Amino acid sequence: xxxxxxxxxxxxxxxxxxxxxxxxxxxxxxxxxxxxxxxxxxxxxxxxxxxxxxxxxxxxxxxxxxxxxxxxxxxxxxxxxxxxxxxxxxxxxxxxxxxxxxxxxxxxxxxxxxxxxxx
Amino acid sequence: xxxxxxxxxxxxxxxxxxxxxxxxxxxxxxxxxxxxxxxxxxxxxxxxxxxxxxxxxxxxxxxxxxxxxxxxxxxxxxxxxxxxxxxxxxxxxxxxxxxxxxxxxxxxxxxxxx
Numbered sequence: 001x002x003x004x005x006x007x008x009x010x011x012x013x014x015x016x017x018x019x020x021x022x023x024x025x026x027x028x029x030x031x032x033x034x035x036x037x038x039x040x041x042x043x044x045x046x047x048x049x050x051x052x053x054x055x056x057x058x059x060x061x062x063x064x065x066x067x068x069x070x071x072x073x074x075x076x077x078x079x080x081x082x083x084x085x086x087x088x089x090x091x092x093x094x095x096x097x098x099x100x101x102x103x104x105x106x107x108x109x110x111x112x113x114x115x116x117x118x119x
Numbered sequence: 120x121x122x123x124x125x126x127x128x129x130x131x132x133x134x135x136x137x138x139x140x141x142x143x144x145x146x147x148x149x150x151x152x153x154x155x156x157x158x159x160x161x162x163x164x165x166x167x168x169x170x171x172x173x174x175x176x177x178x179x180x181x182x183x184x185x186x187x188x189x190x191x192x193x194x195x196x197x198x199x200x201x202x203x204x205x206x207x208x209x210x211x212x213x214x215x216x217x218x219x220x221x222x223x224x225x226x227x228x229x230x231x232x233x
Contacts (some may be wrong), residue, residue: 004163034220043164043209043223093162108221110155110162 004096006111021079021114029074030096038091046087061086125224129168133232138197140227142210152193153211205231
């Protein structure tokens, strides 16, 4: 149980284009999803927190107009990197947490990550 | 504000030896503590977590961790290392239970020598 998938696993794009990354909770309803960014050999940095049906809450220093987050359903959240540039190249990881009222734990379950390379 | 410090960015042990990965935290309220493992080019997998109750927590793959409030520590141990344990390990803290954001340590890369 508590499986989270991400698609695509790898993406290479040209500078100036937009890229969409999907995060899905496969076997539970994710009331909250988180998006992280990880640079090589570094820890995870939280970018934003999204609750289903609400606008995402962005961490300080994260450009909301550049990193568009949508959490339209209880099983899907998307991160769109708009007008991507080489400095946006990174490993993006999502996590999902279930509904406590529904008996699920508050633990975050992580997706396998998406490697974005912007040329 | 919460913070996590993992002592040692790189730990190397021999196969069969004790694994000890250190984690100290700072929190103004009773913390919720987690250990995650990350294999190359993959996401994070939960090893174990401490919420309340018993301070010695057992996780998957033979790992365990002990919450010591007086030392503000949550060190991860495994009695006998296996080659498959080679990975990056992250300690994390949260101050509120239930889908609240995690603060991660910088990670410790564990290498197992044959």
